[in-house]
Amino acid sequence: xxxxxxxxxxxxxxxxxxxxxxxxxxxxxxxxxxxxxxxxxxxxxxxxxxxxxxxxxxxxxxxxxxxxxxxxxx
Amino acid sequence: xxxxxxxxxxxxxxxxxxxxxxxxxxxxxxxxxxxxxxxxxxxxxxxxxxxxxxxxxxxxxxxxxxxxxxxxxxxxxxxxxxxxxxxxxxxxxxxxxxxxxxxxxxxxxxxxxxxxxxxxxxxxxxxxxxxxxxxxxxxxxxxxxxxxxxxxxxxxxxxxxxxxxxxxxxxxxxxxxxxxxxxxxxxxxxxxxxxxxxxxxxxxxxxxxxxxxxxxxxxxxxxxxxxxxxxxxxxxxxxxxxxxxxxxxxxxxxxxxxxxxxxxxxxxxxxxxxxxxxxxxxxxxxxxxxxxxxxxxxxxxxxxxxxxxxxxxxxxxxxxxxxxxxxxxxxxxxxxxxxxxxxxxxxxxxxxxxxxxxxxxxxxxxxxxxxxxxxxxxxxxxxxxxxxxxxxxxxxxxxxxxxxxxxxxxxxxxxxxxxxxxxxxxxxxxxxxxxxxxxxxxxxxxxxxxxxxxxxxxxxxxxxxxxxxxxxxxxxxxxxxxxxxxxxxxxxxxxxxxxxxxxxxxxxxxxxxxxxxxxxxxxxxxxxxxxxxxxxxxxxxxxxxxxxxxxxxxxxxxxxxxxxxxxxxxxxxxxxxxxxxxxxxxxxxxxxxxxxxxxxxxxxxxx
Amino acid sequence: xxxxxxxxxxxxxxxxxxxxxxxxxxxxxxxxxxxxxxxxxxxxxxxxxxxxxxxxxxxxxxxxxxxxxxxxxxxxxxxxxxxxxxxxxxxxxxxxxxxxxxxxxxxxxxxxxxxxxxxxxxxxxxxxxxxxxxx
Numbered sequence: 001x002x003x004x005x006x007x008x009x010x011x012x013x014x015x016x017x018x019x020x021x022x023x024x025x026x027x028x029x030x031x032x033x034x035x036x037x038x039x040x041x042x043x044x045x046x047x048x049x050x051x052x053x054x055x056x057x058x059x060x061x062x063x064x065x066x067x068x069x070x071x072x073x074x
Numbered sequence: 075x076x077x078x079x080x081x082x083x084x085x086x087x088x089x090x091x092x093x094x095x096x097x098x099x100x101x102x103x104x105x106x107x108x109x110x111x112x113x114x115x116x117x118x119x120x121x122x123x124x125x126x127x128x129x130x131x132x133x134x135x136x137x138x139x140x141x142x143x144x145x146x147x148x149x150x151x152x153x154x155x156x157x158x159x160x161x162x163x164x165x166x167x168x169x170x171x172x173x174x175x176x177x178x179x180x181x182x183x184x185x186x187x188x189x190x191x192x193x194x195x196x197x198x199x200x201x202x203x204x205x206x207x208x209x210x211x212x213x214x215x216x217x218x219x220x221x222x223x224x225x226x227x228x229x230x231x232x233x234x235x236x237x238x239x240x241x242x243x244x245x246x247x248x249x250x251x252x253x254x255x256x257x258x259x260x261x262x263x264x265x266x267x268x269x270x271x272x273x274x275x276x277x278x279x280x281x282x283x284x285x286x287x288x289x290x291x292x293x294x295x296x297x298x299x300x301x302x303x304x305x306x307x308x309x310x311x312x313x314x315x316x317x318x319x320x321x322x323x324x325x326x327x328x329x330x331x332x333x334x335x336x337x338x339x340x341x342x343x344x345x346x347x348x349x350x351x352x353x354x355x356x357x358x359x360x361x362x363x364x365x366x367x368x369x370x371x372x373x374x375x376x377x378x379x380x381x382x383x384x385x386x387x388x389x390x391x392x393x394x395x396x397x398x399x400x401x402x403x404x405x406x407x408x409x410x411x412x413x414x415x416x417x418x419x420x421x422x423x424x425x426x427x428x429x430x431x432x433x434x435x436x437x438x439x440x441x442x443x444x445x446x447x448x449x450x451x452x453x454x455x456x457x458x459x460x461x462x463x464x465x466x467x468x469x470x471x472x473x474x475x476x477x478x479x480x481x482x483x484x485x486x487x488x489x490x491x492x493x494x495x496x497x498x499x500x501x502x503x504x505x506x507x508x509x510x511x512x513x514x515x516x517x518x519x520x521x522x523x524x525x526x527x528x529x530x531x532x533x534x535x536x537x538x539x540x541x542x543x544x545x546x547x548x549x550x551x552x553x554x555x556x557x558x559x560x561x562x563x564x565x566x567x568x569x570x571x572x573x574x575x576x577x578x579x580x581x582x583x584x585x586x587x588x589x590x591x592x593x594x595x596x597x598x599x600x601x602x603x604x605x606x607x608x609x610x611x612x613x614x615x616x617x618x619x620x621x622x623x624x625x626x627x628x629x630x631x632x633x634x635x636x637x638x639x640x641x642x643x644x645x646x647x648x649x650x651x652x653x654x655x656x657x658x659x660x661x662x663x664x665x666x667x668x669x670x671x672x673x674x675x676x677x678x679x680x681x
Numbered sequence: 682x683x684x685x686x687x688x689x690x691x692x693x694x695x696x697x698x699x700x701x702x703x704x705x706x707x708x709x710x711x712x713x714x715x716x717x718x719x720x721x722x723x724x725x726x727x728x729x730x731x732x733x734x735x736x737x738x739x740x741x742x743x744x745x746x747x748x749x750x751x752x753x754x755x756x757x758x759x760x761x762x763x764x765x766x767x768x769x770x771x772x773x774x775x776x777x778x779x780x781x782x783x784x785x786x787x788x789x790x791x792x793x794x795x796x797x798x799x800x801x802x803x804x805x806x807x808x809x810x811x812x813x814x815x816x
Contacts, residue, residue, distance in 0.1 A: 008306060009571045041532055044321035045309055052347055068306050070318050072568030073526025074385065074501075143709050144699040144800065171695070178710065217723050229720065230712070253722040279784055281708035291703050298696065298800040311803060355726045357803065359692035362699065364802020366692035370726045379723045 001025040003063040010071040014038050030055040044070045076285040077139035077584040079182040087269050088188030092203050097182045108138030109558040111183050112154025113601045117608050126158035127268040129189045136183040138561020142174030144294040147563030149361030153257040155265045159245040159474050160495035163605040164260030167558050169360035170252035175232040179278025190270040199277045208272035215412035216250040231277045237414025239462040240267030244472040246419035254381020258416040285586030293580035301364040304570035314367035315385035316346035326637030329394040329502045331448050332425035333491045336502035337635025340398035349400045373401040380408035389500025390421025396448030413462035422497035423471040435484045442466040491624040493520035505640035506531040508543045511650045514621045517605045525550035539646050544653040552598035600674045603666045617663040683735040683811050690805035691728040697797035704794040715791040731775045733791035739769035755793035763787040
């Protein structure tokens, strides 16, 4: 059971400079980020299928998980 | 000149004299436009020691070479002056459509000096430049007056105007435009009010010349393509800057109760998705922008229409005042906009006053009977009006928290949250040292526009004090304000994360002059040192103490929220400053020396 | 084929109008474009956008036959044939037929180049078959 994570461009260094990475389903977004060495507190927004989710959302099979870090700010 | 309006308009409001001369080629070469032109005219033409509210101060209004062109975010206008709030450099960037219209009227900068004997508005329509009687508009709010002027002259005419706040010389009065955009900070509206100029109305029908139309068209389209393909375009458009509200709350950056903490227990009622659902009608954008950050909203509860609130106003007029009702924040935003006072400084000043009240430093006899506790929405609304009219407590707050706390004393200076006299904007910096340094060293006072580094702090370590952190702040300060120099918006790079190299072929094709980002950042560094010189010149005894942050951030750890118990050590504040001065090539008081100035081509400005 | 617009998605940015003027005249001047954006502020706080529906009413009345079909099947103005008689302007049901002699010595209209669609960040504009149901 897998899903895909698509981080903002500035975070792609954490997934080998690719646009997306395959991740295990069944874990929370938070746990998945930690497994990729991305500090969860960097992430401002989690969007799955056009809907905002919290970092405690459990990733389902086939989800495409977009995560936004506010690198540039305001 | 390709990419430019072509002329500098000067208006002496005392004599009524108006002139229009070609924009100097060397000025465009060395200072490019926008904020660059503002900085140059600021130091060159405003006499040392000029009273910010007097006839010798100038208000310099400038578009830039990308303004009004087919470039994402080509809608920013710079307003530069000597600040009545800080006594130093003020530069505020106003979005919307005004800057584009300046270019169509053939204008790069408008320089106002003197003081008009009676209220006027300035009308520029292609070749025509006139001063007209503003008696019928003086005293009125910005929303109604902009509407009246547009109905009188036509929808194509763009209007920049002040409200009663500017007329009454509130020290942080702003300039309004397009029913929701402002040149907000530092009192640029105050100077316009001191000169008795109610509005500038502009219209032009010219095409903007570019060096190579085909190449420009291709480069512009490539920029739009990059924006439209940005992975979070939809979310940035949906929420605008309110994308960060929830995150700031989580990481302890959301100013709460006069910056006493960085998280708000009722913060979730202010978050972006909640706001969108409750009040947002239209995603409203500036000229040329593919990612409209404006959230035009309607509060049913208060019957107000307002562009906003955006993150800053949510921070300073919401959580910072202990207010969790997003509709109340929207209404407070409208009051500030209509009256023409900076919502950031206003929210910050009210937060200071609330803390004074809760500590018994201000009593009901001082607050004209207002029960100025944190969370009191009605008191907030009333106080906004009092500030704009300089009534009672409002007169004190209208001077800004630095002067107000000095007058009141009783320890209130300790929690006046400002740098150099400018109220800090909406990021609490109890333990975020890059962002703290950004606020300390920002060239207009405590504003976040130059350098925003909170995520960077989280990535490398909040309290880590290393040269790399300082280098990052400096790079951002040399780079980000270049968008203000170009007459455009930084948010396509900042928020959508598009590749900034895409701007280079566009600039080439527009101006016919090839510049790399390295070249642009050199201009950025030049301007940075020039405005530092201005602070030095206008404030005898200007030294490193001016760069210190509000004591709260090294003395007063939050007792709740994400940064509970965390605070920056004062010795680290000094270390940061020492590293910053060293990397900037300044002395231990933060002053650029003659050698540095010569290197930057600023020898003529040696003080 | 014709251009469609969903005004509810319009942000008032005018990128479409600048792109249009570059296509029609090779100039950066949104006043020389073939799209109308009418703002309604402060209330109700929305933009109302008018685009050419390729109805052909303008071509039908042009005494010079200056309004022709291009290779996209869209009506456009042949500038060299326009006599500025302005017969086309009042018959346009969307008010997107333009004559402004201070700007150009010809009438102008949308030629369905599609550049506006390319630069619209909110996807408020799109091109589709005339038979489709527009919003």
